[in-house]
Amino acid sequence: MNAAPPKSNSTNSVAELFWVFLRLGLSSFGGPVAHLGYFRAELVTRRGWMTEAAYADLVALCQVLPGPASSQVGMGVGLLRAGGWGLIAAWLGFTLPSGLLMFAFALGLGRLGDLGGAGWLAGLKVAALAVVAQAVSGMARNLTPDAPRLTLAGMVAALILVFPYSWVQPLALLMAGGLGWRWLSAPEPAMSDSLNAPVSRRAGAALLLFTLALLLILPLLAAVSGRADLHLLSVFTRAGALVFGGGHVVLPLLQAGLVPDLLDASTFVAGYGAVQAMPGPLFSFASYLGAAASTGLNPGYGALVATVGIFLPAALLVAGVLPFWSSLRLRPGFQSALAGLNAGVVGLLIAALYTPVFTSAVQSGAGGNTGLALALIAYVALSAWKLPPWAVVLACAGVGALAL
Incomplete structure (x- = not known):
């Protein structure tokens, strides 16, 4: 399976990107880490637009760049599939729902009052917990299949949990890449696994x-x-x-x-x-x-x-760096570093699964054990029943409104 289909600037391709990311923009609750889980489920698992390895490469790139990582991943997917217009379509679709809602709020919808204790909001946080847990388990199986890479993931997770500062995350990922370059051996990927950016x-x-x-x-x-x-x-x-x-x-x-x-x-x-x-x-x-x-x-x-x-x-930044990233990752020495970096991404997700996702959804949320039970059911629905994430999000919101 190709990491990214050949570049296409067709109206249909750009329109498809817009509608796919518009649906993600309407259903992706829970913050950037949860967004990466939603993206993976929709773009990798369901649509097969990218391989697991190519998606992890793009996530790793966007994690070390400044800016909103999940939005940059979406921009990168749009750029790879349909060039510059694809980047704009993916960004616009993903951003438009929340942007319009926040604009409306600024014009007077603040009369809704404090939403912090709303049960449906607690349900959405629970759904995010299940989505991130599924993403962690799926990516860990593919990206940390041996003891050295699992060790790197654990080191990154521990470092981020002990030092919860924003600058530690890119530093920890760079450390994982450096250790991977020094200690890991990774086979050179097939060309179909590379991120072939339509930018010189x-x-x-x-x-x-x-x-x-x-x-x-x-x-x-x-x-x-x-x-x-x-x-x-x-x-x-x-x-x-x-x-x-x-x-x-x-x-x-x-x-x-x-x-x-x-x-x-x-x-x-x-x-x-x-x-x-x-x-x-x-x-x-x-x-x-x-x-x-x-x-x-x-x-x-x-x-x-x-x-x-x-x-x-x-x-x-994502459009400017991606052509160099695509070339670098094909070099044998860089592949070892990339294997370490991908293991570090798993560690980053493990740390985020605990905080802020778990702590926000269960420890500090309403419902206590009820919230945890709902999260477990949502995880089974995603992993075993293969229900679409948007359906699980809506169900968790409904249950949360009634029970949390």
């Missing part, structure tokens, strides 16, 4: 240089012109480019750039609470902030500028 190295280098220039020039343009939209774009682009370790890390960066000059603290916190109940990427918080910020801009325009700004570095 020259174009990739140009995209990386453009990203750097954008980060340097935008603040100067905003300061010189005094334009509110350029200032907003600068704040969100800088935040999106400096995030390592998941979407939650972007919050202090955004708070520093917006509060109190453009937004009061209570409005900021209210939006943060609401985005926890949304499907799709946490970065859709930008849609709320762009609409709610006191910039003098039309709320719709502000939301658009902020949303594009926070995701733009992620898109440029």
Whole structure:
């Protein structure tokens, strides 16, 4: 099975990407780690768009890049299948539902009140626990089949659990890659397992240089012109480019750039609470902030500028680095490092399975043992009954509303 079909820019291919990722954007609850589980179930297991190894390679790449890892994985899949328009279609489909919901919340849907204790939200967290557990078990079988790689996964998981800082995650993955390069032996993969990006190295280098220039020039343009939209774009682009370790890390960066000059603290916190109940990427918080910020801009325009700004570095980086990644991973020496890096991804998922997924869904959630029992049933439904993740999510939400 090919890791990625030949590049196609057909309307049908782009439209298919949009609809597949729109469905994922409507049903992927639980944060970036859970999103990777949903992606794997839909794109690898169900549709066969990528092999397990190719998917793990793409996840590993996006974990060491700054930006929202799950959104970057989706962008990478879109780029591999249908070029630049495929990247845009995958991003737009995955982001549109939560972005529109957060924009609506900024326009007044905050009357719903505090959603933190809602039973249906507790059910969604339980569903995320089952999805991540299934992803961990499936990826572990394929990526940590022997004692050395399982040991690397355990080391990465332990390191992240003991030192729960955002910068530790990419550092731990790089450590796993270095140890793999030194100690592991891995066969060179078939060409069909590679990530053949439809971007040349020259174009990739140009995209990386453009990203750097954008980060340097935008603040100067905003300061010189005094334009509110350029200032907003600068704040969100800088935040999106400096995030390592998941979407939650972007919050202090955004708070520093917006509060109190453009937004009061209570409005900021209210939006943060609401985005926890949304499907799709946490970065859709930008849609709320762009609409709610006191910039003098039309709320719709502000939301658009902020949303594009926070995701733009992620898109440029994944498109710029992917052509080099595809070449590097085919070198025999690099394969050993990649085997270690893939084992590290399993360790990352193991650590995340405990915190924040398990601790949020069971330890701190409503229902106690009831929540854990529901998670076990959901895991069996996914693994043994092969039910689609969206059906399990809806069922858990319904049960949660009644029992949690």
